[in-house]
Amino acid sequence: MNTLANDRLLRALAREPVDRTPVWIMRQAGRYLPEYRATRARAGSFLGLATNPEFACEVTLQPLARFPLDAAILFSDILMIPKAMGVGLRFEEGEGPRIERPVRSAVEIDALPVPDVGQALRFVMDAVALIRRELAGRVPLIGFAGSPWTVATYMIEGGSSRDFPKSKGLLYGDPGALHRLLGKLARATTDYLNAQVASGAQALMIFDTWGGILSPRAYCEFSLAYIKSVVGQLRRERDGARVPSIVFTKGGGPWLEQIAGIGADVVGLDWTVNLGAARSLVGDRVALQGNLDPNVLFAPPEVVRQQAIAVLDSFGPPKRADGTWDGHIFNLGHGISQHTPPEHVSALVEAVHQHSRTLRQA
């Protein structure tokens, strides 16, 4: 059983009554926090930070010390699975991730091992266990992974991309090979997320950062189908508590109904989606997470407050006329920018807590 001091996140994820809207922030442990930058400097590098359970635990907890957030999320990276597959992951300062041995042909794909991630990524499981211990039941811990398609794009392109020419070249030129790569990634991702649950993760999120660059048909075939396969094989329960799953496709607004139908408990939304309309469409089937434009956090705190209220009002009071509840978890529509002033995050969290209480009394 969960014996959480603050179980608002899990209640909202399960569409149960909750006294105010829970809030956490994608990439909440990150470069916009001076204490994160200090730990990163001690770790020597991004990978030094992410592969060391003590450092990973330390930065995971930092935002919770500053802000009354309703969840912690494991500090890690969506490219840990390629790392475990041995393709050579590096992070260049200011350049983002690099894959030293990109995977572009059927031969390269078929030679790729499906790693024993519980073994190869033991440090992640150790970090999860350590964070759970340090959290001591204050708030739940979210584990995560990238979607097979999103992770595949980095492996194919060799790093970040703007137009993903090589990934789409493979998708249109040799779809069978791409399917085999995605199948391997889906197996590894399933194992990886289930191992996180075994180590203590209380909810799981799948980040499909690049699903939105696909056509509707290609999205369903090459991204959503594999997310569905992963979600369908996740452990649903641990120690008698349900482990909910959140799926977030950036740019996935047009495909909301399809995404809501794959068996996940929650759909994450970016800021281009009208939250009220999304609730009307799928709010009786899944909880919704989102969706403030992260760039709002560059505006003065008073504007941050207004815009946070606008997001909450767009969802509306979670209690329905028939007495049942819809679920809303407040978040940004994408990861927080490294240039965000931390005091604007304070204003945001405070506004969400205050206004969402008011909304429930209205």
Added chain:
Amino acid sequence: MNTLANDRLLRALAREPVDRTPVWIMRQAGRYLPEYRATRARAGSFLGLATNPEFACEVTLQPLARFPLDAAILFSDILMIPKAMGVGLRFEEGEGPRIERPVRSAVEIDALPVPDVGQALRFVMDAVALIRRELAGRVPLIGFAGSPWTVATYMIEGGSSRDFPKSKGLLYGDPGALHRLLGKLARATTDYLNAQVASGAQALMIFDTWGGILSPRAYCEFSLAYIKSVVGQLRRERDGARVPSIVFTKGGGPWLEQIAGIGADVVGLDWTVNLGAARSLVGDRVALQGNLDPNVLFAPPEVVRQQAIAVLDSFGPPKRADGTWDGHIFNLGHGISQHTPPEHVSALVEAVHQHSRTLRQA
């Protein structure tokens, strides 16, 4: 009157019967063509090319000599209006556009002149007139401009951007100042497009490349409202022929109904939109343009053909059961990549022409 040898584009734009689906390609005159690169080398620079009517005419006509396209589009750049406003436009090799004196504060915005674009951008009007003469009625000529919001982002950021922090900082921090900037740009854009019509443009397109990065509310208030204002003031007719307008917001799929309601004749769609669903939603009000993923053109010609057919089939036969016609103009969902093999474009145009004839006989 138009006396065009090939008026398929104008007929499809007007949702009139047409024997096959017309096709043109965003950025069809561009770097993927060796003859373009040769002219650009002679011109010395991108701006040397774009500001010289003879060079601009030459590259505008190049793709028509290679492919049986159904339209020409003026070769120019969406940043000609900022250029006319005197903010210092430069193009760095491989870096994209730079604005030397970005406009970020209310004071800077209020000091900006609304230029006499017919005068300041005389070279564009001369290019339009020259292209019309050289086209000699083969196919229609499309004129264009950027949307006020899209052009504003370049003026505020100082160039291209990924997350548009300064533009959104202004949007959320001083929306009144941003409205004044957009108002000035809308006036200049209206004058600019009407001057293109006066010089011979037979259809007009507004490129809203960055509308899709906004929240639904911000999109309506800061991008769509100004596009509507421009569209509402465009010359609708010249020499007895209707001058249709096309509006394209990249990432605008979720707001299709709103976009279809501003008075434009055609809505351009990117490849994330299901064309058949878009037709069901708004096909009785506007024609639709799009929407093949430009990256399909990296696949082998046979795959290009299949994917082009899939787009045409998604729209379906344009003739409705009641005998009226819906309009489809085949295009990519975004500008063609500079790395595209030109022979794949041949395969595309041929497939569109062949299959769309078949579709009409089915």
